[in-house]
Amino acid sequence: MKKWQVMLGRISTINTLRALWILVAVLTMVLGSGAPTAFGVGGGG
Amino acid sequence: MILVVAIVASIAVAWLQGGRFSSLTSLSVRWGGLSVAAFALQSVFIFLTPTRSAQGPWGWQELLFVGSHLLLLTMVWANRELPGVKWIGVGLALNLLIMVANGGWMPVSPEAMVRAGHLQLVPSLDSGMRVSSSKSVVLSREETALWFLSDIFVLGRPLPFSSVFSAGDVLVAIGAFLLIQSGMLDSHGRIRQLESSERIRHDCV
Numbered sequence: 001m002k003k004w005q006v007m008l009g010r011i012s013t014i015n016t017l018r019a020l021w022i023l024v025a026v027l028t029m030v031l032g033s034g035a036p037t038a039f040g041v042g043g044g045g
Numbered sequence: 046m047i048l049v050v051a052i053v054a055s056i057a058v059a060w061l062q063g064g065r066f067s068s069l070t071s072l073s074v075r076w077g078g079l080s081v082a083a084f085a086l087q088s089v090f091i092f093l094t095p096t097r098s099a100q101g102p103w104g105w106q107e108l109l110f111v112g113s114h115l116l117l118l119t120m121v122w123a124n125r126e127l128p129g130v131k132w133i134g135v136g137l138a139l140n141l142l143i144m145v146a147n148g149g150w151m152p153v154s155p156e157a158m159v160r161a162g163h164l165q166l167v168p169s170l171d172s173g174m175r176v177s178s179s180k181s182v183v184l185s186r187e188e189t190a191l192w193f194l195s196d197i198f199v200l201g202r203p204l205p206f207s208s209v210f211s212a213g214d215v216l217v218a219i220g221a222f223l224l225i226q227s228g229m230l231d232s233h234g235r236i237r238q239l240e241s242s243e244r245i246r247h248d249c250v
Binding site: 019037 | 046047048049051052066067068069070072074077078080081083084087113114117120121124133136137140144151153157158161163166176179180181196208209210211213214217218220221224225228
């Protein structure tokens with residue numbers, strides 16, 4: 001594998017992790033802000 | 046469940062319109078650790094503490110529970126410029142207001158519990174009984190301060206996502222939908238715009 005391909009792979013992994021972190025932050029912000037009764041099987045969603 | 050449905054629907058709609066999950070990185074979310082910490086704190090009280098009667102003076106559980114919402118409010122304020130976050134902020138403030146006015150938990154009437162078919166979540170429908178796996182406490186309408194902000198909207202069975210939710214929850218759901226749409230689509234639109242302008246420039250050369 002060429003050096004630029006390795007670099008590109010790393011950047012892509014970092015971007016995916018950043019996107020996941022943002023999704024987690026948004027999810028926890030939204031689920032934490034709401035207060036519905038019952039999540040179907042239980043929970044705050 | 047209404048919030049999970051809003052998030053899943055928003056991701057699906059954005060996806061169908063050509064949005065990318067990785068484009069979420071275009072959202073510069075600040076202080077994300079605050080919301081994770083607040084949610085973790087809430088989860089302890091929602092899932093791990095036993096269902097009990099919540100009547101009486103405020104205890105440490107209620108104080109910490111309301112405190113977790115103040116953490117969220119701080120995080121929402123820090124991100125107020127992001128699309129949809131103002132909706133989430135107003136919804137959160139309304140939910141917090143009614144919880145503070147009613148002993149730290151979200152009131153839900155016994156009638157709403159029956160209509161939603163969630164009787165298995167409470168040992169009884171007596172006033173002050175905490176609803177298992179939720180932020181709610183059973184209170185009759187007469188006993189509820191600011192009842193119109195409480196969990197009054199019912200999606201009953203046989204609907205698959207039976208739930209009882211508040212006006213604040215509706216605003217939070219709208220905000221969540223808009224925020225994810227913006228994250229997955231806007232930057233994608235910008236990427237496409239950049240790609241096409243790049244192509245035009247290349248053609249000109």
